[in-house]
Amino acid sequence: MPDSADVSVADAALERVRTYLVQHPDGPKRVRLSVEDDGAELVVPRTVVELLAQILAHMAAGIGVSIVPSHAELTTQQAADLLNVSRPYLIGLLEAGDIGYRRVGKHRRVQMSSLLDYLRNDDLRQREAADELTALNQSMGLI
Template structure:
């Protein structure tokens, strides 16, 4: 795993990155450079991971922004695949990304259901008010 420390970038470095992003580049490259600039400006460390790289539970939990204990519960329930190296667990980055995408999709679906429920409730309340 490689990391980019935002404190290693000077203001001139960030400005140069923004200049490069404004040049004639494919849209994906421009988006990537803009995202790097946003992370550097916010002071967040950037992690560069290969999909076949393995992470420890501590590293995986940090990337998912959850406690190690909660991650271990997910591993024990089989929600995230892992392998054992001796007594230590290792999680593939690709499996972590797949889990996170699935979790994000479930969160969006739940939010959509709540929004739909709220709209239905509001419409029902209006209909009842009209009857009164």
């Protein structure tokens, strides 16, 4: 968890990173970062700067951040924690085929990419349901 000093620094840095991304929406593909102390320069892919903005936003809000590679395999408890659901609920999703997994001995392992696919699909289903509800409300004259 970030302390108050980290939150303050992240908040200030987030503003600068967001401003840069807004002013340069289409590139460049590589971004030069300079270190204030010694003037050294780092060259990173733009996607790293975009990820940095997300990390800084969480830190500025006082939320800790973990980075997990998409090919990483998680225990069922780790996967449940990431989805913010109970482990038995996650097991139900695995057994229903909603999230891919493999067995290692008697244990299940969930690939992070499968979990991300589930989250994307779940988000899409929620948006479609909300759109349908909005359309229904409009047709009934409630909105």
